Amino acid sequence: MTDTKTSLTNKTYDEIKIGDSATLTRKLTKQDIQLFATVTGDMNPAHLDESYAKTDIFHQIVGHGMWTASMFSVLLGMQLPGPGTLYLGQTLKFLKPVHLGSTITASVKVLKKDDEHKHITFETLCTNEDGEHVLEGEALVLAPSKTIRWDALPLPEVQIKTQAHNHETWLLDKASSLKPLRVAVVHPVDMFSLEGAIEAAKAGIIDPVLIGPEGKIRKIAAENDLDLASYRIIPTLHSHAAAALAVKLANEGEIDALMKGKLHTDELMEAVVDKNIGLRTGRRMSHVFVLDVPSYPKPLFLTDAAINIKPDLMEKKDIVQNAIDLFMALGLGSPKVAILSAVEMVTEKIPSTLDATALCKMAQRGQITGALVDGPLAFDNAISKESAEIKGIVSDVAGDADILVVPDIESGNMLYKELRYFSGAQGAGIVLGAKVPIILTSRAGDAESRVASSALALLYARRRPS
The missing domain is CATH 3.10.129.10 (Hotdog Thioesterase)
Structure with missing residues (x-):
């Protein structure tokens, strides 16, 4: 310039x-x-x-x-x-x-x-x-x-970055009165995953069982001055074995939740979805982020940005219901669910608008319960009342959404990272639809996000709809 x-x-x-x-x-x-x-x-x-x-x-x-x-x-x-x-x-x-x-x-x-x-x-x-x-x-x-x-130069452009709303603190406060979850921490061989598990334990949210190569776990602990004396370690040779053992313990009722350590999501989920020894239920598994976006006045739920690549209509039905169940387990009441697409008009040229229409009808007929569902809605008119009014959208959801349901993993993953890096959003995330909740954060996720995600899992596990 x-x-x-x-x-x-x-x-x-x-x-x-x-x-x-x-x-x-x-x-x-x-x-x-x-x-x-x-x-x-x-x-x-x-x-x-x-x-x-x-x-x-x-x-x-x-x-x-x-x-x-x-x-x-x-x-x-x-x-x-x-x-x-x-x-x-x-x-x-x-x-x-x-x-x-x-x-x-x-x-x-x-x-x-x-x-x-x-x-x-x-x-x-x-x-x-x-x-x-x-x-x-x-x-x-x-x-x-x-x-x-004097030649006066223009003033520099300044961007105000507002502070978060402490929704994570609110999560921890809600979880503090509940009995801790017994959590299998899978392959915690880096500082973030190990420290996150220990901090969640100190907060009284989880009772961790560390599963992975014991030598690597203790080495990371020593390098970062983390005390492991109070925690059980079950040694395995590698990450695949750690994931398989964690799933086995969940099936046997020895643990209440899984936490991802330093391994790929695919590697952990391969054991979770195994048809013979996995943790499948009648519900499609999906991931939900609970985000604290500084420019948005309340917690914003985003699903599914991590598990389902290109879900079909019935898979989206379960994705929506999983997010609603989590919202209600947190004691937030009945959510407003926005089914996102590129546009707010129904058109056969954009299949996600057809899915959105069908999901709204499912909600009207009781196939999806517990929420007000509307779509298709573009992102802007889902979260901005001004945008919705300009486009003439009459809806109780538009401009005031609690839950955003994306068409596929590509759009969801990009939306999450845009909110994270451009807006300074902080968040927690878990996988629902399995026999136990799965605390699934990025391998680069810090300890704070893992503690908040643990609080989400605890609240869901103790208060999930029957």
Whole structure:
């Protein structure tokens, strides 16, 4: 991008006359508030949370008022007198609150000049869109004696990354009152999987059984200062053997869940889906992410982005029902389920729109239960009320979805990673539809995501619909 330069020229003390003035108008946006709080370190919720600020006029006047007062510095330093001005003092009187969305006009006007010291006193005033005075005061400056010209570069582009909503903490709080799960941790021969299992155990969520090459497990523990004294280790030669043994223990009722360690998902799931010794039920297995997306106001469920490559209609039915069952097991009530496609209109040229239509009819006829289901919906109108309204979509799900059901693993995997890396989404994930829940995270997933996924598995195992 080519920088566009703006030339700034000041007015010297001798050029300025009594009554000279300058104005600046700006609208207070959410990003302005966030940036001001970040720069100043003022994280008072009365300034950042508009719903709270409306109940605390004093803090709102001071917090947003200080943003308003900063406009005087811009005027004096860039317009009148301009470059070379030294700000010596400022009085402020806050008169009315400044709300998010207010349009503020700041003005400075020369009141008097001190020829001996080259000082100028300015009247400083801010008014809102209704012409009401919100801020008054006086500024004292040392005006420049020589003409100065500056080439001012555009301000840098700044992106605000909001913090997560602590949905993972909420999961841990809900799980803390339940009896821990006996979990087979399959091939935990890296720091993330081993530490994740130990942290989940310390949190009282799981009672781990570590299955894999004992030498490698102990080596990783020693390298990362992890104490294994409290945990059972069942040695196996390699990851295939660890997966097979974990499945065997689940079938025998010795464990309540599986946790993936450092091995490929296909390798673990091969043992899980084995027709003779696996953990199959009458339900199709599927994966559900529970995501904390900073820009979305509630937990967002995403399925299936990890197991089913190109599910058919009846497989999608089970995928939807698995996600609904998990949502309800978490005590969240009845979810709003959006069946995603590329468009919101039904067309035979896009098969996923036909599947979405059929799934909605299944929900109406009781083949899918416990949720409000709608589709096809494009991603934007599934999560944005504004987008849904623009496209004329009348739906209780559109713009307020709890669960997103993707057409296939390609779209789901890409959507998850886009949310993860572009939006800073954090999440937990488990596989449902087997005899026991399977804690399935990326091999690169950190310990925190494994602990949250363990909490998901515990809540589901103890509260799943009968």
